[in-house]
Amino acid sequence: DQVLHIVPETIQQVQHLQLLCSTFMLDLWKPLLPEDIRAGEDLHIRVPAPLLQEVKDSLAQLMISYRVLIPDVQKLVDQSMPRERSSHREVSGGYVYTEYHPMEEIYQWMTQIQKHNSELVTQHILGKTFENRTMYYLQISQPSNKTKKIIWMDCGIHAREWISPAFCQWFVKEILQNYKTDPKISRFLQNLDFYVLPVLNIDGYIYSWEEDRLWRKSRSPYENGTCYGTDLNRNFNSSWGSTGVSFNCSSDVFCGSGPESEPETRAVAQFIKSKKSDILCYLTIHSYGQLILTPYGSTTKPPSNNEELMQVAKEAAAALTGKYGTSYRVGSTALILYSNSGSSRDWAHTIGIPLSYTFELRDTGTHGFVLPADQIQPTCEETM
Amino acid sequence: RAMELPPGRFPAARAAAVAVAYLRYLRGGPGSGLQLRELRRARRQDIDDVGHKYYLELELEDVLDKDRTVNCTAEVLYHLGSKTSAPDVQVTVQGELRSTEEADKEFYNRIRSLEKELVAENIPDSHGNVPPELEPIHLLAWVASGYVIWQNSTENTKFHLAQVKHVKQVKRSDEDLQFDFVVLLHEMVSQEVLPWEVTLLWHPQRGARVPQSRAAGAGS
Numbered sequence: 001d002q003v004l005h006i007v008p009e010t011i012q013q014v015q016h017l018q019l020l021c022s023t024f025m026l027d028l029w030k031p032l033l034p035e036d037i038r039a040g041e042d043l044h045i046r047v048p049a050p051l052l053q054e055v056k057d058s059l060a061q062l063m064i065s066y067r068v069l070i071p072d073v074q075k076l077v078d079q080s081m082p083r084e085r086s087s088h089r090e091v092s093g094g095y096v097y098t099e100y101h102p103m104e105e106i107y108q109w110m111t112q113i114q115k116h117n118s119e120l121v122t123q124h125i126l127g128k129t130f131e132n133r134t135m136y137y138l139q140i141s142q143p144s145n146k147t148k149k150i151i152w153m154d155c156g157i158h159a160r161e162w163i164s165p166a167f168c169q170w171f172v173k174e175i176l177q178n179y180k181t182d183p184k185i186s187r188f189l190q191n192l193d194f195y196v197l198p199v200l201n202i203d204g205y206i207y208s209w210e211e212d213r214l215w216r217k218s219r220s221p222y223e224n225g226t227c228y229g230t231d232l233n234r235n236f237n238s239s240w241g242s243t244g245v246s247f248n249c250s251s252d253v254f255c256g257s258g259p260e261s262e263p264e265t266r267a268v269a270q271f272i273k274s275k276k277s278d279i280l281c282y283l284t285i286h287s288y289g290q291l292i293l294t295p296y297g298s299t300t301k302p303p304s305n306n307e308e309l310m311q312v313a314k315e316a317a318a319a320l321t322g323k324y325g326t327s328y329r330v331g332s333t334a335l336i337l338y339s340n341s342g343s344s345r346d347w348a349h350t351i352g353i354p355l356s357y358t359f360e361l362r363d364t365g366t367h368g369f370v371l372p373a374d375q376i377q378p379t380c381e382e383t384m
Numbered sequence: 385r386a387m388e389l390p391p392g393r394f395p396a397a398r399a400a401a402v403a404v405a406y407l408r409y410l411r412g413g414p415g416s417g418l419q420l421r422e423l424r425r426a427r428r429q430d431i432d433d434v435g436h437k438y439y440l441e442l443e444l445e446d447v448l449d450k451d452r453t454v455n456c457t458a459e460v461l462y463h464l465g466s467k468t469s470a471p472d473v474q475v476t477v478q479g480e481l482r483s484t485e486e487a488d489k490e491f492y493n494r495i496r497s498l499e500k501e502l503v504a505e506n507i508p509d510s511h512g513n514v515p516p517e518l519e520p521i522h523l524l525a526w527v528a529s530g531y532v533i534w535q536n537s538t539e540n541t542k543f544h545l546a547q548v549k550h551v552k553q554v555k556r557s558d559e560d561l562q563f564d565f566v567v568l569l570h571e572m573v574s575q576e577v578l579p580w581e582v583t584l585l586w587h588p589q590r591g592a593r594v595p596q597s598r599a600a601g602a603g604s
Contacts, residue, residue, distance in 0.1 A: 067497055079516060100511055213510045214546055214568060214577045231575070244573075252575040327422070329392045337394055338573045365401075365544035366419050366447060368570055372512030 002052060003029060003070035006043040006059070014039050016062045024051055044069060097170050098376045100162050103133075103206045106198055109169065110136055117176050119143070120189075127267025130220040131203045135267055140175055140194040149280040152272065154197040157232050157344065159204030159215045160369040161287040163361050163379055168198040168285065170380035192280070201232055201264060214369060218262055222249040230256035233284075234340060235265045236347035239298040244340030255342050265344075272348060281355040282348035288368050289337070289360035290328045292317055295349040297333035297340035305354055312355060323382035326362065333358065359383065386427040386439060395539065396426030399438035402537045403458035406473040407444070408530030409592060414491040414520030415484030417447040424455075435463040436539065446482055447523075454479050462539050470535040488588040491520045495553065495561055502553040502563075521551055521563070524592075528584040529567045531594040542572040549579060560585040560593075566600060 008014045018034040020026065027046040028034065037043055047055045059066055070076060095109055114123045120142060126135040141148070155168035175194065179185045188194075199205050203219040217229030227249035234245045237259035241247070245255040260266050272279065292313045295303045303309065310330065317328040329336060333343070349356040362371055362379045371379070389396045400423045407418055425441040440458045454477060461472040495502065507522050508514045514522050529545040537543060550566040565582045579600035585593045 067494070076516065209510075213506075214570070216575060246574075252577070331392060335393050336397075364420070367508065367512055368544050368546050370508045370510065370512045370547055372508065375512070 001073040003046045004066045005069040006066045129203045133202045137197040142189040148193045150278045151281045152195045153283040154200045155285045156199035159208040163287045163371045164285040165199045234342040236344045238347035239341040242341040282353045287361040291360040292330045293333045293358040300334045320382045386429040389426040391423040398542045399460040405530040405533035412527040415487030417523040418444045421445045437461045492588045505550045507548040527592045528582040543569045546570040
């Protein structure tokens, strides 16, 4: 079906068009009624596909010029419908994992997840953000009499990287949906606990929804409230302030007034420190770049267990590529990306967590931070 | 004298981004947008008193036709003390790029016949969506930002177009289409998002030209 745009020039043309519309029973979009068609005014008619040629021939015969306003109505309709991937709409009452959610909905989701999966999931308070919002993490733990090692994953340390919190939510959903039936997942849960922090930088995330989609940092004020936000991933106590940062609050890599100056950083650091002897793996999820990054950012000197780190990362990248062919590169931040200091990943490694990785999810710059929601599913599936 | 570089590491990656930006400016249009599929090989030559020259082998794909790829070679020369001059870029595309003559003509006629000048903002929107009738404008923004990125890149920067903040068509008495863009460029090393005002002139046969561009005032 197409929508044609015509501007009738004479009263005669108006009459012809009125006749055309009633003869073919065409769908008038503008104006709504044939009697309102006027010379010199816009006319928009939807012509069903089977009638197109005939209508266009009639217009040509009547010497009425037209323009195709919408070449394919169905395509436009399809694109404006919320995409339904039917298989993923259950699990915790119809939450749509293939859309981006504002913080209010993520808070509600956490409550629901715990409520509906209480045999496995418990929700805990980690701390508070600068704007006094509560930071929660989810503990996924199968009851057992043995102490289990921990895999920690945080998402959303940078506000604009929306695919990251989307992935954390997806991850939780996948585990809960499949732990009884997927032997790999059930084996994981026999030996490991997952601790997931779906949004670390809550204040920044909300700000990116309400004010500035491309905001990165937290929302703590500096310089008498004339400047906002610390880059939380430059604020950890790992070679803090040494490279790849700015001491100017207006910079997007402002590292704060000192290591762990920000409440969000302190909340995470305190918790991880308290559990560090049990944490096997620290994962922090970012976008974009399609990278699995190993320590360090502040130096190109490799960490002591570099071989193991690289091997695991390469296997992960290969598994990821195996799903949809998406290629991920592996290596240290200092070699692959740039120098930086004060990152959470480097800090986790220096306090003794052996496997410490930053994931940079899709894509490589085509959409960058504004990844379309229809890529949430493939991105999350391959990253699982 | 040219040193082989690991393509996965940032020096080669940054030079590749410049080559792609330049190519988008040179060959992009409302019906096609090139992106980097893979950087296959990179070498660097340090030329005394001149600068650093990168030799690249790239595999590219058209965002509207991802099943096909095209290979190209590029040379990117960053001048010494390059605060004021853009890198010199040369690109050779091997084989044919998809022809967009039909689509270009249709777009050109559509825009020329608009009664009211086209205005749009936030492309893509916050959720990554681009309405289909704005996709050609989005691709022209790639052309415009390709120019700005090429002109402003150094070995210490890597730019990507983050979002088109605003676009306004300006009707002209000659045959070119004119679009005034405000584009947001994400710079990877500083992590800054920088607004740029760019004027783009485009014609289906003559291609694109940027008569003016400048960094916009701070704040959105």
